[in-house]
Amino acid sequence: MNGTIxxxxxxxxxxxxxxxxxxxxxxxxxxGKYVQGFPEYGPERMGAPITAYNRISDxxxxxxxxxxxxxxxxxVDESLLDSIDVTKGLKEDGAVIINTEHTKDELMRHxxxxxxxxxxxxxxxxxxxxxxxxxxxxxxxxxAVAVSGVMDEDEFLxxxxxxxxxxxxxKPEVIDGNMRALKLAxxxxxx
Amino acid sequence: MAIHDRxxxxxxxxxxxxxxxxxxxxxxxxxxxxxxxxxTPVWEPEKCRQCLLCTPVCPDSSIPVCDEKRTDFDYDHCxxxxxxxxxxxxxxxxxxxGK
Amino acid sequence: xxVRERLSGNEAVAYAIKQxxxxxxxxxxxxxxxxxxxxxxxxxxxxxxxxxxxxxxxxHSAMSATIxxxxxxxxxxxxxxxxxxxxxxxxxxxxxxxxxxxxLALVNRALSGPININADHSDSMGARDSGWIQIYAxxxxxxxxxxxxxxxxxxxxxxxxxxxxCQDGFITSxxxxxxxxxxxxxxxxxxxxxxxKHYLLNADEKLxxxxxxxxxxxxxxxxxxxxxxxxxxxxxxEAAEKFEKMTGRRYGFFExxxxxxxxxxxxxxxxxxGTCKAAVxxxxxxxxKKVGLIKIRVFRPFPEEEIACALANVKAVAIMDRxxxxxxxxxxxxxxxxxxMYQAHCKAxxxxxxxxxxxxxxxxxxxxxxxxxxxxxxxTHIAVGMYxxxxxxx
Numbered sequence: 001m002n003g004t005i006x007x008x009x010x011x012x013x014x015x016x017x018x019x020x021x022x023x024x025x026x027x028x029x030x031x032g033k034y035v036q037g038f039p040e041y042g043p044e045r046m047g048a049p050i051t052a053y054n055r056i057s058d059x060x061x062x063x064x065x066x067x068x069x070x071x072x073x074x075x076v077d078e079s080l081l082d083s084i085d086v087t088k089g090l091k092e093d094g095a096v097i098i099n100t101e102h103t104k105d106e107l108m109r110h111x112x113x114x115x116x117x118x119x120x121x122x123x124x125x126x127x128x129x130x131x132x133x134x135x136x137x138x139x140x141x142x143x144a145v146a147v148s149g150v151m152d153e154d155e156f157l158x159x160x161x162x163x164x165x166x167x168x169x170x171k172p173e174v175i176d177g178n179m180r181a182l183k184l185a186x187x188x189x190x191x
Numbered sequence: 192m193a194i195h196d197r198x199x200x201x202x203x204x205x206x207x208x209x210x211x212x213x214x215x216x217x218x219x220x221x222x223x224x225x226x227x228x229x230x231t232p233v234w235e236p237e238k239c240r241q242c243l244l245c246t247p248v249c250p251d252s253s254i255p256v257c258d259e260k261r262t263d264f265d266y267d268h269c270x271x272x273x274x275x276x277x278x279x280x281x282x283x284x285x286x287x288x289g290k
Numbered sequence: 291x292x293v294r295e296r297l298s299g300n301e302a303v304a305y306a307i308k309q310x311x312x313x314x315x316x317x318x319x320x321x322x323x324x325x326x327x328x329x330x331x332x333x334x335x336x337x338x339x340x341x342x343x344x345x346x347x348x349x350h351s352a353m354s355a356t357i358x359x360x361x362x363x364x365x366x367x368x369x370x371x372x373x374x375x376x377x378x379x380x381x382x383x384x385x386x387x388x389x390x391x392x393x394l395a396l397v398n399r400a401l402s403g404p405i406n407i408n409a410d411h412s413d414s415m416g417a418r419d420s421g422w423i424q425i426y427a428x429x430x431x432x433x434x435x436x437x438x439x440x441x442x443x444x445x446x447x448x449x450x451x452x453x454x455x456c457q458d459g460f461i462t463s464x465x466x467x468x469x470x471x472x473x474x475x476x477x478x479x480x481x482x483x484x485x486x487k488h489y490l491l492n493a494d495e496k497l498x499x500x501x502x503x504x505x506x507x508x509x510x511x512x513x514x515x516x517x518x519x520x521x522x523x524x525x526x527x528e529a530a531e532k533f534e535k536m537t538g539r540r541y542g543f544f545e546x547x548x549x550x551x552x553x554x555x556x557x558x559x560x561x562x563x564g565t566c567k568a569a570v571x572x573x574x575x576x577x578x579k580k581v582g583l584i585k586i587r588v589f590r591p592f593p594e595e596e597i598a599c600a601l602a603n604v605k606a607v608a609i610m611d612r613x614x615x616x617x618x619x620x621x622x623x624x625x626x627x628x629x630x631m632y633q634a635h636c637k638a639x640x641x642x643x644x645x646x647x648x649x650x651x652x653x654x655x656x657x658x659x660x661x662x663x664x665x666x667x668x669x670t671h672i673a674v675g676m677y678x679x680x681x682x683x684x
Contacts, residue, residue, distance in 0.1 A: 025466050029296040038465035041322075041408065041649075060468075062429070062564030064461050065653045204510035209450055209518070210389040211503050211511050214488060216496030 004057040005150055006067045010086050011076035014046040016137030020076070021052035023141055024150075027159045028056045031151045036061055049080055056150050074144050075099060076123070076136055081110035092116045097143050097189075099123040099136050104190065119147050121189045130181035131174070138178055142185035153186055193221045220268075224251065228271035231287045234263055238283035245275035245284060292537065293471040299427075299462035302434040302469055303369070303395045303455070304329030308339055309477040310441065312393075313364035313484070316344035316355035320374035321407045322459040323397035327369055349374040353381035360390040361499045363489025365441070367392065371459060372399035372413045379417070385452045386421025387515060388500050391444035392452040394422070395437065398560070398612075399459040400648045408649020409458040411559065412613040414589075415622045421515055423453040423522055424590040428545075428563045430467045433457040435539055436587070438472065439529045441481040448521040454590075458561040460649065476536055519591045526588055543593035545585040546600055548574065552582030554664035555601060555638075557627050558610045559586045562645065562652050569657035581661050592626055598634030605668035606639040607631075608660050610680070612646045620644075620677050639667040645680035656680050 007024070011017025018039040025037030036055040053067045071094040075086050078100040087096055095117035098107060104118045111118065123139035145156045160182055164175045194215065198206055208214070239261070246254045246261055253269035255262050276284040297305065304326050307315070317327035333339050344359075346352045352368050359366035370378065375396060385392050400410030414424055423443060427433035433455065440453040457463055472480070488497055503511050523543070530541040545563075548570050549555065556566050563585035573581045584600055586593075601607055609628065611621025619625075624642030631640060643660065645652045663674040 022466055034468050036467050041460040062567045064561040064564045066651050200506045204513040207510045207514050210387055211501050213498040
């Protein structure tokens with residue numbers, strides 16, 4: 001799939017990984033791309049591992065299969081590293097982005113010798129500081145954009161601001177916190 | 192023209208309406224079910240007290256009522272089941288073999 | 291100007307319903323079609339449309355109420371999936387034989403058992419003999435476009451048959467993709483006002499719907515129903531032509547993808563066709579082999595001669611079924627396409643594969659292997675894995 005960026009999301013049911021994938025599709029769509037955002041569906045089970053996917057391209061996407069050789073992997077919950085081979089099929093010139101307080105070196109034993117780039121971002125810490133609550137999916141979305149470069153930071157933040165203004169029309173007080181969480185993720189991502 | 196003159200068992204498939212829809216009402220009147228009768232109810236008006244117990248039990252609505260009084264049987268549609276004779280308390284209806 | 295959007299397949303159908311504003315929608319929730327009545331109920335609650343939504347206690351009731359509404363003279367729609375449609379079974383036949391122009395959004399899902407919620411065509415394929423027109427989609431765009439076209443097809447006087455607009459559960463129903471929406475006024479103009487000639491609530495005409503037909507009438511009635519299906523072919527193409535004039539998007543009984551010079555072809559239905567297109571492109575760009583694809587859009591009426599004609603010059607073809615029919619041989623698409631080829635004295639080698647049952651994924655490389663098999667078959671004239679499965683653990 002030349003020219004198509006493929007992203008795989010790992011999270012747990014209820015954490016918003018699917019929502020993050022759909023939001024990424026949303027913002028990429030708004031910047032003029034062809035997009036796909038879809039979860040790998042099974043029965044809905046809170047806390048169970050879930051996978052979601054994005055394809056983002058400048059041309060029409062017809063493939064409807066899951067993604068087995070992603071360019072990027074986003075891990076929304078680091079406890080998945082014990083049970084899931086998150087770097088399976090991940091391209092060596094791609095990257096994995098993990099929500100963690102730990103350093104890259106501390107995580108490497110979970111990554112099955114993955115030779116590509118490993119990014120860490122403390123999405124929980126960022127969310128707690130910016131919003132007072134643990135909503136890791138917004139910072140992870142920002143980190144996915146920062147690493148994959150599917151769009152530039154300003155474009156992303158502008159689009160997100162307008163979708164937050166729409167989504168939180170009835171509680172505008174949370175918009176600033178959400179925007180801060182996105183910006184912090186751009187600043188605090190570690191390679 | 193009655194419906195059975197237009198659509199009957201000799202009609203080619205092209206004459207059958209879509210889904211057998213019937214674009215008129217009460218076409219069952221055109222079907223002379225009285226022809227099926229092997230036993231025939233006979234009404235004796237002089238014995239009848241006009242209690243009207245027979246009318247509602249007739250499965251074929253073949254006991255016409257006019258000005259709150261029953262009249263003679265509609266033999267075009269009466270199939271001769273004999274329920275009316277059974278319910279009559281005054282022996283005003285009797286069953287006769289044949290049409 | 292058409293509206294550039296990104297929607298899931300379920301959102302796309304619900305949006306089309308909003309644009310069409312049908313009179314009545316009885317529905318009962320079942321995964322993965324639940325979102326359709328859910329979104330429509332929202333539109334109604336928000337005052338966007340004045341469709342009468344009927345809450346029912348089962349899918350049997352949903353289809354019964356849809357039939358009642360349609361016979362009464364309403365433009366009536368519903369949505370379901372899998373076991374929900376199985377519960378409608380009896381009523382599906384009633385809707386078709388009573389010649390009611392109902393539109394059903396079917397989100398294809400495997401039938402139990404084992405119980406499974408994912409994409410599979412066993413629900414609609416099981417209903418292939420019920421007398422409904424069946425139109426399938428590869429993408430969210432197609433399901434939206436097919437849904438809009440379903441109304442002028444179903445309501446055409448020469449047809450008067452219900453239409454099932456099918457899409458693959460979760461793959462398109464829950465996947466968000468780019469889509470071009472048609473403007474509201476154009477959709478309304480395309481489907482037009484529904485003005486049935488005969489309907490039960492018409493005070494000026496007495497009407498009986500669904501009378502008993504003894505043997506002396508049944509066969510003639512069924513022949514009439516078959517004629518409606520034959521007539522539907524022309525009407526489907528007319529609707530497609532009119533739709534193309536409006537949107538520029540072209541539809542037919544099936545899509546021929548790079549078939550002009552193809553030696554090897556796949557015949558398939560639904561979302562996997564898009565994945566197969568990527569395989570066709572890849573093989574043509576790298577190995578330079580002449581491969582192509584026929585994606586069936588209209589399965590009922592079945593475009594028998596047209597498919598045989600499209601396959602006339604290929605050397606080998608793989609017909610791929612996303613449902614079992616337990617003939618202990620192949621699947622429904624395989625049986626019908628091979629019958630069409632036989633009738634047309636088609637010389638191509640043909641093989642019938644099962645794939646994707648219960649949502650099993652199929653990839654670009656799976657299709658590449660199918661084309662490799664076809665090339666071998668053309669050389670040896672021996673079928674490679676007749677009735678084989680793609681992705682089955684051996």
